[in-house]
Amino acid sequence: MDKLEMEHEIINTLCKNNKKTESYSLIIQDKVREKTEQQLEYVLSPINKNVFLEACAGSGKTEVVGMKTAYEISKWNFKNKGIAVLTFTNEATDTIKERVERFSGLSSMFPHYIGTLSAFIHGFISQNFGYKFFKHKNRDGDKSYRLVDKNLEVFDNHWLKKYKIPYINNNAGHHELFANQIYFDNKINDVILYQSETKKTPLKEFYNSSDFQKFVNDYREKSGNKTALGFEYIKEQIAKVKNSFFEDGFANFEDINNIALRILKRDSKLTELLASRFPIILVDECQDLSWVEMNILNEFKKAGTVLHFIGDLNQSIYEFKNANPEITKAFLSDFDKYRLTDNFRSCHPIVELSNRLLGITLPIRGLGIDKVGEKSISYLEYNDLSVVTEQYQKFLIGVNISYEKSAILVRQQNLKQELETNQTESKHLLLDALQLWLQNTPTSQMLALELAGKQMQKWFGGSKTKKNYFCPNAIESAFQWRIFLKNFLEGCLANDRLINVGDIEYSIWYKNFNACFLTMIEKAYQSLADFDIEKRDFNTLPKLRTPSGSAKNKIVIFNSKDNSNMVPINTIHSAKGKDFESVMVVSSRRNSGNSGGGHWKHWLEKELESGRIGYVANTRAKYSLVWAVPTLKKQEKIEVESYGFKRITLKDI
Numbered sequence: 001m002d003k004l005e006m007e008h009e010i011i012n013t014l015c016k017n018n019k020k021t022e023s024y025s026l027i028i029q030d031k032v033r034e035k036t037e038q039q040l041e042y043v044l045s046p047i048n049k050n051v052f053l054e055a056c057a058g059s060g061k062t063e064v065v066g067m068k069t070a071y072e073i074s075k076w077n078f079k080n081k082g083i084a085v086l087t088f089t090n091e092a093t094d095t096i097k098e099r100v101e102r103f104s105g106l107s108s109m110f111p112h113y114i115g116t117l118s119a120f121i122h123g124f125i126s127q128n129f130g131y132k133f134f135k136h137k138n139r140d141g142d143k144s145y146r147l148v149d150k151n152l153e154v155f156d157n158h159w160l161k162k163y164k165i166p167y168i169n170n171n172a173g174h175h176e177l178f179a180n181q182i183y184f185d186n187k188i189n190d191v192i193l194y195q196s197e198t199k200k201t202p203l204k205e206f207y208n209s210s211d212f213q214k215f216v217n218d219y220r221e222k223s224g225n226k227t228a229l230g231f232e233y234i235k236e237q238i239a240k241v242k243n244s245f246f247e248d249g250f251a252n253f254e255d256i257n258n259i260a261l262r263i264l265k266r267d268s269k270l271t272e273l274l275a276s277r278f279p280i281i282l283v284d285e286c287q288d289l290s291w292v293e294m295n296i297l298n299e300f301k302k303a304g305t306v307l308h309f310i311g312d313l314n315q316s317i318y319e320f321k322n323a324n325p326e327i328t329k330a331f332l333s334d335f336d337k338y339r340l341t342d343n344f345r346s347c348h349p350i351v352e353l354s355n356r357l358l359g360i361t362l363p364i365r366g367l368g369i370d371k372v373g374e375k376s377i378s379y380l381e382y383n384d385l386s387v388v389t390e391q392y393q394k395f396l397i398g399v400n401i402s403y404e405k406s407a408i409l410v411r412q413q414n415l416k417q418e419l420e421t422n423q424t425e426s427k428h429l430l431l432d433a434l435q436l437w438l439q440n441t442p443t444s445q446m447l448a449l450e451l452a453g454k455q456m457q458k459w460f461g462g463s464k465t466k467k468n469y470f471c472p473n474a475i476e477s478a479f480q481w482r483i484f485l486k487n488f489l490e491g492c493l494a495n496d497r498l499i500n501v502g503d504i505e506y507s508i509w510y511k512n513f514n515a516c517f518l519t520m521i522e523k524a525y526q527s528l529a530d531f532d533i534e535k536r537d538f539n540t541l542p543k544l545r546t547p548s549g550s551a552k553n554k555i556v557i558f559n560s561k562d563n564s565n566m567v568p569i570n571t572i573h574s575a576k577g578k579d580f581e582s583v584m585v586v587s588s589r590r591n592s593g594n595s596g597g598g599h600w601k602h603w604l605e606k607e608l609e610s611g612r613i614g615y616v617a618n619t620r621a622k623y624s625l626v627w628a629v630p631t632l633k634k635q636e637k638i639e640v641e642s643y644g645f646k647r648i649t650l651k652d653i
């Protein structure tokens with residue numbers, strides 16, 4: 001079919017319902033005619049074949065998925081089975097629903113389903129049938145699972161104590177863990193011990209660690225049993241706790257996916273039933289599928305469901321949840337391929353640069369307007385991060401792009417916080433911490449804890465870094481340290497003389513503070529004492545002295561930056577799927593191994609996730625892309641400029 005014939009077919013199908021008004025038909029005609037041949041070809045792609053629509057950044061795939069869905073459901077004749085369109089976020093679900101409603105003229109989607117993949121897996125599989133495969137106490141006829149977050153802390157959820165994981169404790173360099181913090185990883189066939197997104201340890205690794213091996217060997221020596229505490233035994237003991245967690249009707253997010261996969265693998269009849277309920281499944285942003293999610297969909301495929309995957313493997317940035325573009329690519333090898341290679345969002349220089357950096361050889365075209373000419377790709381060197389935002393804002397004024405339509409993107413939260421908070425060094429740590437605590441915003445309170453921690457560690461001793469709010473080495477729980485700081489600050493707030501600082505001198509505040517701080521620190525310490533290796537006598541602490549030169553000055557209220565008139569700062573992950581007229585991607589200062597894709601050199605890595613992280617960031621920009629990088633050496637400058645980046649000079653800002 002040529003373009004005209006394709007348009008005709010789609011318009012006729014979408015408008016065939018007599019009830020549809022003339023204005024609706026006109027909108028549909030416009031919308032269909034503005035589509036490219038590639039876009040129309042996908043809308044008309046067969047739904048009896050597995051298809052991969054490889055859609056480059058900015059290619060309008062959301063709209064295409066919406067039109068495809070509307071086209072198929074306009075032809076649909078079944079009442080008891082339908083198409084499932086699966087996304088990864090509620091926001092994406094809403095956008096697709098809105099498009100489908102607009103293109104189909106329908107307001108009820110039944111028997112079709114548009115929703116997140118998680119809601120689909122949980123709602124149609126695990127919550128309905130999990131109890132058949134795992135023991136479930138089935139209280140009052142409720143056979144579902146209550147989802148318990150992996151990050152839920154036992155501190156204010158004492159009920160979790162019942163599910164404490166045996167053998168995992170501080171002796172082996174680990175915190176206590178509870179059943180909500182462990183899950184099975186099918187891909188590596190091992191249990192994962194979860195402490196945080198950056199600290200997940202496979203059980204085998206934990207078991208073989210020198211600390212744990214020492215514990216095992218000591219035990220064997222003491223008990224005279226040379227085979228005691230073997231790996232399989234420990235694993236079984238852990239499984240017992242996990243099973244009782246399930247039995248009581250609890251599960252974490254990963255468990256729910258595992259339960260679904262187990263159901264589909266064990267019960268082919270049920271899988272066939274589910275596959276016949278959803279004979280077609282479309283997955284938007286398929287590059288974000290984790291290993292287990294892909295295997296769940298594979299069970300549907302084996303039972304007869306046709307899969308349409310839509311996405312961009314170059315934007316695969318969820319390694320931490322086990323999403324791997326190589327595995328996705330292998331899975332897609334027998335799918336029919338369709339492509340969208342026109343980027344309508346970004347101007348050509350930005351598209352060309354992004355492709356070159358990642359080594360993309362597809363003929364992707366940048367069709368967005370080129371509004372700022374040779375300033376489309378620029379770099380800004382910094383010595384001092386605190387002035388970068390201001391310089392970028394001046395640059396934006398120069399190229400006539402508004403702050404609201406721009407974004408500053410960073411890889412990591414800590415860089416975001418650093419850019420958001422006031423960089424002027426605080427001289428009056430506790431006084432400033434109290435003022436910030438009173439401001440009661442997440443950012444100001446984080447900074448308050450940091451300042452309070454910095455002062456406290458001078459008294460406690462032993463902390464080297466500002467990580468965990470300067471938690472001293474002798475304190476075994478960084479979490480309890482945070483609580484202690486919070487309790488201390490809140491204790492101070494009860495004292496009017498410490499918070500009413502208008503028109504008084506610093507020396508007076510310090511005098512007031514010294515008069516009462518002992519009581520407050522002792523009170524806050526009560527909850528920390530159990531986690532402190534050292535014994536403390538706060539009576540021996542020196543009094544806090546007014547920093548020299550400020551005694552007779554009136555107190556100036558410490559302020560975190562007023563963020564209301566600033567370019568918003570986002571992490572790259574949270575900017576996925578969005579676009580901005582100008583984007584400044586800020587590189588971390590150092591190219592250390594653990595900056596996880598945060599340094600500009602990582603964005604030049606073609607084969608690695610860090611390169612894709614850079615790609616996602618770069619392709620958010622429509623007219624202007626700026627890299628803020630720490631001052632470059634001569635060779636580095638040559639390298640950056642070889643990609644076409646133009647240096648932003650003082651005269652630009």
Ligand SMILES: Nc1ncnc2c1ncn2[C@@H]1O[C@H](COP(=O)(O)OP(=O)(O)OP(=O)(O)O)[C@@H](O)[C@H]1O
Nearest residue numbers: 034035036057058059060061062063344345577578
């Ligand atoms: N055929 C077309 N002609 C003109 N503009 C189009 C066309 N198709 C899509 N667009 C526009 O291109 C822009 C980019 O679309 P969209 O944000 O849906 O891209 P995307 O494929 O989801 O990108 P990404 O994967 O990078 O997030 C939108 O403003 C959309 O309206």
